[in-house]
Amino acid sequence: MRSSCDSSPPADRAPPGDGAVTSAFTPDAHFRLLVESVEDYAIFLLDAQGNVGTWNNGARRIKGYEAHEIIGRHFSAFYPPEDIAARKPQKELDTAARAGRVEDEGWRVRKDGSRFWANVVVTALRDAKGELIGFAKVTRDMTDRLRLAELQHARDLSAHVQAALEDERTSIARELHDDLGQQLASLKMQIAALDAERVGAGFARHSLRDTQGIQAQIDTVIASVRRIAAGLRPPVLDDLGLFAAIEWLVSDFRRRYGLAVTLDISGDEVGFGPDASMSVFRLVQEALTNVVRHADASKVRIAIRCAKDRYTLTIQDDGRGANLAGPRAANAFGLLGMGERVRQLGGVIAFQSSPGEGFRISVDLPLNGLG
Structure with missing residues (x-):
């Protein structure tokens, strides 16, 4: 028993001055x-x-x-x-x-x-x-961080949309100037030459060959107008449906770029409303455009599967590939735009690639979200 006047420290407490810190807490x-x-x-x-x-x-x-x-x-x-x-x-x-x-x-x-x-x-x-x-x-x-990420995503997407609009305007302006403009100028020169012959001789002396040449030039202009209009919104999409429009698009890329594209479609085209059809068409169009611009690929395979409640789209090329974990690539905004289209349709999109291994895009959409 310890005495109240015992000055020695308790056995479980070090005496003051030995460096120990006393505490009432365990x-x-x-x-x-x-x-x-x-x-x-x-x-x-x-x-x-x-x-x-x-x-x-x-x-x-x-x-x-x-x-x-x-x-x-x-x-x-x-x-x-x-x-x-x-x-x-x-x-x-x-x-x-x-x-x-x-x-x-x-x-x-x-x-x-x-x-x-x-x-x-x-x-x-x-x-x-x-x-x-x-x-x-x-x-x-993490709600605040998510909101900041969503805000940044919205800013990136807005920048992409503006850039895409400017690119589209530039492309249309270039085609109007370089293609239609030159053809119309040539046509005007041919007509002026015929007028000069008529005025000089007092009567029309132009030959059937001249007339046929002008008709051929007009046919070329009409074809160019149709091609530019089809690039903005292909009539076949409204007239024959999504799958026919994708087949037309694939044929156009084969012809214009010499790209070997394999198209495999299975299932029935059901449940696609006008807006959803355009979004899916643009997905394929943007993917093929990325292949032409960035992939340096020779072969592309497109597979479309329509089940009773799901729609899947796979686009795979044999090009140079990309490091998806690295800094933003030149086509990153195109991928961002495709992701936004899929998100608006309630689906999921995945990108798979590595340098030298090609690029694969996989899209899974619920058919009930495609109306």
């Missing part, structure tokens, strides 16, 4: 205080079945629940209905149990029903025997 208490004080991250524990066991201030701030409202409930309460229907919460626990941890970004739901974009890490916790005893879950609200 390491566990320090750690618990740290976790509970963090407000930028929701940090909490789940039991092996996924029920919430602890709750910190960050979890309360981000998710909106007080501790007594959520402890004991299953963590699937934080997921939107579509993720619950797809069993995403359980799949994340299964993956974490198998691999040790899982990281995901996606929409989560607050107590008031509002959604936020979250980065989530789930780590499996095991006892000394290796038995699963639960999970540690760390969630960060």
Whole structure:
């Protein structure tokens, strides 16, 4: 028994001056205080079945629940209905149990029903025997970062649209000037020559060959006008449908650029409204244009599959390929535009490529979004 006047320090406390730091907290208490004080991250524990066991201030701030409202409930309460229907919460626990941890970004739901974009890490916790005893879950609200990314995406897309419009105007102006302009100038000169002959001789002396030459020139002008108009919106798309328009487009690229294009279409053309047909047509057109401008390819394969509820499009070339993880390439805005078209149709687009290995574009669209 220690006397109240005993001046020797307790056995578990070093005497002052020996460099030790005294504290009223144990390491566990320090750690618990740290976790509970963090407000930028929701940090909490789940039991092996996924029920919430602890709750910190960050979890309360981000998710909106007080501790007594959520402890004991299953963590699937934080997921939107579509993720619950797809069993995403359980799949994340299964993956974490198998691999040790899982990281995901996606929409989560607050107590008031509002959604936020979250980065989530789930780590499996095991006892000394290796038995699963639960999970540690760390969630960060990334909504602001997502909004900044979406804003940057919108800015990039707007810049791409403006650049595409200017390119299109430049292309049309060049064709009007260099093609139609020269042909019309030549036609005018031929007519002027005939007029000179008529005035000089007092009567028309032009031959049938001259007239036929003018007719041939007019036919060429008409063909050029039709080609330019078809580039803006091919009449075959409205008259015969999407698949016929794609066949016309492929034939045009074969003829104009000597490109060996294989086209494989299976299934029935059903469910395509006018806007969706134009979007899909532009996808193929932009992909082929990228091949001509950037790929240095000799062969292209286009495969179209129409099932009862899905539409898939694959475009693959044997060109130089690209490093998709590197700096933005010259055709990156074209890919951005294709991605936006697919997004508006409710579909998914994927790009696969590496230097020297060609380029592959895969598109998957729900037919119910193509009306």
